[in-house]
Amino acid sequence: MSDKTDHHFDTIVIGAGMSGGWAAKEFCDNGLKTLLLERGRDVKHLTDYPTTNMQPWEFKHRNKVPYEIQKDNPVISRCYAYNEDAMHFFVKDTDHEYVQEKPFDWIRGYQVGGKSIMWARQVQRWSDYDFEGPARDGFAVDWPIRYKDLENWYTYVERFVGVSGNYDGLDTLPDGEFLKAWDLNCVEQHFQKSVKENYKKRHVIYGRCAHLTESKEIFVKQGRALCQARNLCQRGCPFGGYFNANSTLIPWAEKTGNLTLRPHSIVHSIIFDEKENRAIGVRVIDADTKETTEYFAKIIFVNAATLNTNAILLQSTSDRFPNGLGNDNGLLGKYVGFHNYRAKVNAEYHGHKDIRTIGGRATSAYIPRFRNIHKQETNFLRGYAAGFWAGRNRDVNGKGFGEELTKNLLAEKGFKPWYVGSHMMGETIPKESNYVELDEFQKDDYGIPSLKISIDYDDNDEKMIQDYFEQFTAMFKKAGFTNITTRDTKQAPGLDIHEMGGVRMGHDPKTSLLNKWNQMHECKNVFVTDGACMTSMATQNPSLTFMALTARAANYAMDEMKKGEL
Amino acid sequence: MKRRQALRNIVVVSAGVVIFPTCKPTEQPIPIPVFDNLSIDRTQFNLIEEFANILLPLENVEVSNPEPTNEFILNMVNDCHPVDDCEKYVEGLKEFNETIQENFNNTFTELAPDKKLEFLEYLSEIKDNKNPLKFFFDTTLRYTKQHFTGSDYFLTNHLDWKFLPGDYKGCEPV
Numbered sequence: 150m151s152d153k154t155d156h157h158f159d160t161i162v163i164g165a166g167m168s169g170g171w172a173a174k175e176f177c178d179n180g181l182k183t184l185l186l187e188r189g190r191d192v193k194h195l196t197d198y199p200t201t202n203m204q205p206w207e208f209k210h211r212n213k214v215p216y217e218i219q220k221d222n223p224v225i226s227r228c229y230a231y232n233e234d235a236m237h238f239f240v241k242d243t244d245h246e247y248v249q250e251k252p253f254d255w256i257r258g259y260q261v262g263g264k265s266i267m268w269a270r271q272v273q274r275w276s277d278y279d280f281e282g283p284a285r286d287g288f289a290v291d292w293p294i295r296y297k298d299l300e301n302w303y304t305y306v307e308r309f310v311g312v313s314g315n316y317d318g319l320d321t322l323p324d325g326e327f328l329k330a331w332d333l334n335c336v337e338q339h340f341q342k343s344v345k346e347n348y349k350k351r352h353v354i355y356g357r358c359a360h361l362t363e364s365k366e367i368f369v370k371q372g373r374a375l376c377q378a379r380n381l382c383q384r385g386c387p388f389g390g391y392f393n394a395n396s397t398l399i400p401w402a403e404k405t406g407n408l409t410l411r412p413h414s415i416v417h418s419i420i421f422d423e424k425e426n427r428a429i430g431v432r433v434i435d436a437d438t439k440e441t442t443e444y445f446a447k448i449i450f451v452n453a454a455t456l457n458t459n460a461i462l463l464q465s466t467s468d469r470f471p472n473g474l475g476n477d478n479g480l481l482g483k484y485v486g487f488h489n490y491r492a493k494v495n496a497e498y499h500g501h502k503d504i505r506t507i508g509g510r511a512t513s514a515y516i517p518r519f520r521n522i523h524k525q526e527t528n529f530l531r532g533y534a535a536g537f538w539a540g541r542n543r544d545v546n547g548k549g550f551g552e553e554l555t556k557n558l559l560a561e562k563g564f565k566p567w568y569v570g571s572h573m574m575g576e577t578i579p580k581e582s583n584y585v586e587l588d589e590f591q592k593d594d595y596g597i598p599s600l601k602i603s604i605d606y607d608d609n610d611e612k613m614i615q616d617y618f619e620q621f622t623a624m625f626k627k628a629g630f631t632n633i634t635t636r637d638t639k640q641a642p643g644l645d646i647h648e649m650g651g652v653r654m655g656h657d658p659k660t661s662l663l664n665k666w667n668q669m670h671e672c673k674n675v676f677v678t679d680g681a682c683m684t685s686m687a688t689q690n691p692s693l694t695f696m697a698l699t700a701r702a703a704n705y706a707m708d709e710m711k712k713g714e715l
Numbered sequence: 716m717k718r719r720q721a722l723r724n725i726v727v728v729s730a731g732v733v734i735f736p737t738c739k740p741t742e743q744p745i746p747i748p749v750f751d752n753l754s755i756d757r758t759q760f761n762l763i764e765e766f767a768n769i770l771l772p773l774e775n776v777e778v779s780n781p782e783p784t785n786e787f788i789l790n791m792v793n794d795c796h797p798v799d800d801c802e803k804y805v806e807g808l809k810e811f812n813e814t815i816q817e818n819f820n821n822t823f824t825e826l827a828p829d830k831k832l833e834f835l836e837y838l839s840e841i842k843d844n845k846n847p848l849k850f851f852f853d854t855t856l857r858y859t860k861q862h863f864t865g866s867d868y869f870l871t872n873h874l875d876w877k878f879l880p881g882d883y884k885g886c887e888p889v
Contacts (some may be wrong), residue, residue: 206780216796332884379879508881551772599887
């Protein structure tokens, strides 16, 4: 064991992804010596994006994942972004196994930057219709915060990461600090107009995304340039055109001189000191040597990504907390939710024949939730948002062989009809029966119990899918789209990559784990600000909210330190 | 029966075509790539390139890919298909050779160009999906097309593709 003084910091942050990166940045900016622990390898911006400048024809398998890898790793192979160009950023099924009591596709990125390297970059604010949901509709517990508590922190985060968007003036999706938007194309605008004419409370807007479409001093300071609309973000961007922790938060924190980044550090548990009645540090296993080390700090932020944060807290047992840190009420690991991404609607549009698109765009259109906003009006609780897109491909004739095939392929090409598509992003209801726990029998390579996951859809989700199909089929018909098809992918939970909860926020220590500052009710110097803290799921892509909650909680923790409370 | 008749017709028409082998000085051959799941010799490797060039002749098109077509096809079969498919592909390749040899007492290389195409017509009409010869034909055609349509030349000149678009315009005239 190393000397305790060698391993002393002001703060320890577990997890160097998007939310952990924010915590580290806030602490380092304010002069706190911060240890940032990451179980995976380091990924340096620019130097560790091996495929970023590869042309499509330079990939040996033209971006297809080889068969044997797919066969051995069925879960990760189902992820839309798991292709030859970015597969090195995803955790293989065989790398860190877990127990699926019910089917769950757990998509993970174990590296500095976490999943922020490969994320879809959609960033929408929550509204009070979301924060008030559990209380109004009687599920879960009431959120201990409202939009006004987070509003300024959303702004704070948006200014730093850069968000491209339009000012839409919607109460369901508050506006933020936006850089200019790219176009919606003509067919998307056509759909926007059709929806506006036919539905009072439904809106088709530009999908707000974390991309730099304008240069500002803050982005220059970060060393980031404008997005070039390559749509190759999952490889890591050589321009820093989209936000990830690697290009922005971590180098920023490193420049302060206050950051100690320690990759290959698997957190075994948080150390609780009975005499001091507080957490005093973190027990870490070196991923390479398997040597155990302890690090100590006044404040610990747990940002290991939703389910691994749950796992670390469950693993952090002591005489005081035999069932996991802060888990007096037995609710740790329970009330996990996710987003229902099973439903898709596709169609064709034969109008706008004389129009095409040119170039690329890193986002699509977005339809904020319109169901059950002001009152309950359907046979299911809550609602869904949806993505929407339209595009047009060249009409390539690949028929025949020999000279005929050559002639067909080289012929002048017109355009196919427009394709249009939508996918549902449904709010699920967090339930006690959707939970994670440590498996009694299976352990990982480091002797840590594997996580057992038991999460499923319910009848509310099934009803929501049917409603989405009906409503979007009708909306598509009204817009003149044809050949409309609906598809239920039946995919398992997890493939949405929006799992949340298990360490939920709330007013009451009897029914929640965290208070309104993301602080553990029963262990005040431990904060959880990644997806694990979420009381309910809403419909918005959640990362922006994780970042805002983290910045807010980190600044609260520093204020409390100054007051001598922590 | 249909197959035998089709081949008989080709044999009759192609009789009399004689190709004299050329003599070359002895050279040290460049080793062919190794494919773990495919037992392929140099002759077969070369035959696949020749076959691909007949399936998609590109004499007047400048296509620069990192690898020749036969290497791409075999990379894809070897790495992106189950072992059963790899065995089926090699079996189909052998049948391809044997069928021509048995019926023409000749090799694919030595068939006259029009006969090659007639033979390909015959292959394209095989309906039985379990037939290795059909699998060999379909797979080689599929990856030959992909090798070309995924090339710099095709993406840039035929699909408006740009590595750095820089912008997006959603309402441009066709």
